[in-house]
Amino acid sequence: MPGWPDVGRTDDHRLLEALRRGDAHAPASLYDAYADRLNDYAHSLLHDQDLAAEAVHDSLVIAHECVDRLTEPARLRAWLYALARTRSAARTGGRTPPHGAASPAVMDEPADPQLAAVVHEALGELGGHERQALDLSVRHELSTAEIGAVLGVTSRQAAGHLSKARGHVENSAAAIVLARTGRAHCPDLSALVDSGVGASWRDGPLSTALRKRLSRHISGCKVCVEGRERHVSADPLLTTIPIAFPPLSLRRHVIDTCVAPEREEDRAAILEQGDRFDKRGFPLAPAGHSGRRRSRRRRGSRDRRSSRTTFILLAAVFVFGTAGAATLIYGQAPERRLEAMNPAPAPPDAPVPTPEEDLLETDEPEETSPAPTSPSPTPSASPRARVTTAPRPPAARPTPAPTRSTTRQPPPAVLEMGCPGDLGAATGGAITLAARNAAVDWTATAPPGVTITPEQGRLKAEASVRITLTIVDPGSAGSGIVAFRSAAGNPTCRVSWSGTADSPPPEPPASPSPDPSAL
Numbered sequence: 001m002p003g004w005p006d007v008g009r010t011d012d013h014r015l016l017e018a019l020r021r022g023d024a025h026a027p028a029s030l031y032d033a034y035a036d037r038l039n040d041y042a043h044s045l046l047h048d049q050d051l052a053a054e055a056v057h058d059s060l061v062i063a064h065e066c067v068d069r070l071t072e073p074a075r076l077r078a079w080l081y082a083l084a085r086t087r088s089a090a091r092t093g094g095r096t097p098p099h100g101a102a103s104p105a106v107m108d109e110p111a112d113p114q115l116a117a118v119v120h121e122a123l124g125e126l127g128g129h130e131r132q133a134l135d136l137s138v139r140h141e142l143s144t145a146e147i148g149a150v151l152g153v154t155s156r157q158a159a160g161h162l163s164k165a166r167g168h169v170e171n172s173a174a175a176i177v178l179a180r181t182g183r184a185h186c187p188d189l190s191a192l193v194d195s196g197v198g199a200s201w202r203d204g205p206l207s208t209a210l211r212k213r214l215s216r217h218i219s220g221c222k223v224c225v226e227g228r229e230r231h232v233s234a235d236p237l238l239t240t241i242p243i244a245f246p247p248l249s250l251r252r253h254v255i256d257t258c259v260a261p262e263r264e265e266d267r268a269a270i271l272e273q274g275d276r277f278d279k280r281g282f283p284l285a286p287a288g289h290s291g292r293r294r295s296r297r298r299r300g301s302r303d304r305r306s307s308r309t310t311f312i313l314l315a316a317v318f319v320f321g322t323a324g325a326a327t328l329i330y331g332q333a334p335e336r337r338l339e340a341m342n343p344a345p346a347p348p349d350a351p352v353p354t355p356e357e358d359l360l361e362t363d364e365p366e367e368t369s370p371a372p373t374s375p376s377p378t379p380s381a382s383p384r385a386r387v388t389t390a391p392r393p394p395a396a397r398p399t400p401a402p403t404r405s406t407t408r409q410p411p412p413a414v415l416e417m418g419c420p421g422d423l424g425a426a427t428g429g430a431i432t433l434a435a436r437n438a439a440v441d442w443t444a445t446a447p448p449g450v451t452i453t454p455e456q457g458r459l460k461a462e463a464s465v466r467i468t469l470t471i472v473d474p475g476s477a478g479s480g481i482v483a484f485r486s487a488a489g490n491p492t493c494r495v496s497w498s499g500t501a502d503s504p505p506p507e508p509p510a511s512p513s514p515d516p517s518a519l
Helices: 009-020 026-046 049-065 073-092 113-124 128-138 144-151 155-181 187-197 208-220 222-231 234-238 250-259 261-274 289-330 334-341 355-363
Strands: 414-418 428-436 440-445 450-453 456-459 464-471 478-486 492-497
Touching (some): 009 073, 026 073, 049 073, 049 250, 113 128, 128 144, 128 234, 155 234, 187 208, 428 456
Antiparallel strands (some): 428 464, 440 456
């Protein structure tokens, strides 16, 4: 998806290692790599710029502090999106806000407003998992397994959500695309369009009811299905929705919360709210009304399982007790079995043993004289065996798990940037760079159509410098990203200009006066 830094899997591995070893520059690198992506995803869930920025801030702070919870390093990207999803849900109490109901972020105007409106409306008609699966697949390039990990479903369920969402959005957009270009190939489609908006329709708005009628026809018409497959695809359709970028102040806010000693209480408060993870290290949904319903269901399931377990244990005790009694009786000699089942009556004058005598006779072997020879000798009673249990060795004390050191390093060097954003009809602008806490070496890369001066330099601690931007062709509109690289972070500045067809050729920029503090 164009518009944010391209982060590969190798970059993810290096970023994860930097986080785990407590690298001082890891928070800045984490922000530069994923803040734009996570903010766009959070904005699609919340439809509010401020709430999305808060969710991204808390997600990155939790990722910095709890990275050791992640047991599968290859899933760092999915883990970050899952953090953004749970922190977004915490902002709404688990409720899904109406699609497009709140104040949006500052975005570009789409090239095809009518088609963008239809795509936006079709996304609002999808379920939450379906809409998120399509967004994560197309705009954020996550695999089906990663989408399942983010949404908390299986890969098969994620694939089903994605397939349903693609079909719905493509059918909805095909109602516009084929109404413009494919009416000559399908008389039925042409008749539906003419009956709904008139025979003179060429490129106007379609009502929601007519769009749904056209979508149902397209899904069941062989000619229209072929046309949809040729002209309509969900991947370019979702690019009609502009990216929601985070505010420029968010970068400094995230880095300060992660590393500043005076922000310890803020970090603790964020971790207290988000310190709920499963055995893989993925965040659990925040506690709420739906969570309580699930808890009651789980508690009822546990009670039923406990009842079944108790019944099985009682049955096992009964079976094994009966088997033990049978073994005690039938495991003896035939004569003893007869005596056990039919005991002989005691003589009238036989003394009745007291409990103490009975215990003594049972514990100590009785001295008996040799039995006289008889045709059917009776075996003598065997004394009860005593079982001596050897004392168990003391249990080894568990070795405490290693914990991360809480010692904070000095504040790292940070490269701050002031971005002009939209230049309007101007032929140039300026970007301000500032070094915080330590000296910083930097280099800049300009997009096509823009020249920058200077392209590299070194800033002393707390010094700043202005970078001059010049539009090569001020008569044409355009946009691009100026990327900076340094050991203190890799900020980017997205600039755009409207262009003026009758603008005079640009004058060569004056040489910028060097900042004495930056030399």
